[in-house]
Amino acid sequence: VGSERGHRGCRGDGGSGPGPTPCPPRRCPPGNYRTQLWDKQSESFLPSTPGLGMHVEVKDPDGKVVLSRQYGSEGRFTFTSHTPGEHQICLHSNSTRMALFAGGKLRVHLDIQVGEHTNNYPEIAAKDKLTELQLRARQLLDQVEQIQKEQNYQRYREERFRMTSESTNQRVLWWSIAQTIILILTGIWQMRHLKSFFEAKKLV
């Protein structure tokens, strides 16, 4: 998610790094970001941007807004969602000063953490006092849990797809019947109308 001149970085489907990732319901990845403003005089990015506000908006797969909050130039955000699927995370700055027009650039560092490979295992080992083998087993368990969640998501998708297919099938059936009826009725109307017209004109 980068921002240049238009200072609006959007359409990052939320997930591990960027990319569509199913979000297990009720537990969603934390994200954190940091912004740097381009300084024309020194031709480099300033180390920090005090006073710049960023608005973070997160939408769930149904388009419902899950998080909509203002943060400073650096921030952390988390959100919970109850629907699996592709979320949209949108960061945009609302600053009208700060020379973001006419050659202004804003660099946004964005980090979204998803999945077991972002767990900090040395920390977990120290906290729970695990032996090496236990720690490895814990890592494998985390991986397997992630795989299970993904499989659940695919099962849910398959179910939705099946429902959609069946409803489409119904709709095609009704539509074809309706169209045939319209066709027949129109034909009948045409014939009757023309017949009465010709009879009135004494041509038949």
Add this chain to the structure above:
Amino acid sequence: FQVITGGHYDVDCRLEDPDGAVLYKEMKKQYDSFTFTASRNGTYKFCFSNEFSTFTHKTVYFDFQVGEDPPLFPSENRVTALTQMESACVSIHEALKSVIDYQTHFRLREAQGRSRAEDLNTRVAYWSIGEAIILLVVSIGQVFLLKSFFSDKRTTTTRVGS
């Protein structure tokens, strides 16, 4: 990276190192994967471009991995070789990583198929409605056109085949 939605599902991609030298450049690719060893520190840039497309928007999935996985343990006590249990764990870990990769690939395929199907659904819906309207308009128009052949002029006994 892989293109999920839009047009012919292709995108331009470019990868540059901190000096601006181009490490990878491909036009109109649907998916690809690229590995390289960084020769120096700095900011590497990658850029996806959809300039060649007239009006379709693209959604691109991409991910990148930097370096190896962090070691599980601080390396102070890593002097002995791995036991059998530990090497079994390591190989299971690698196998599970490739399972997760396959799942990602499958999930992207599903998203791609779904977006294509939804696009098709919208187009078919509009087409059907348009076709029904045209049907009505044409059939009513035919009748009035035919009537107008007979209304204006003095008619002779011209047979009108129909």
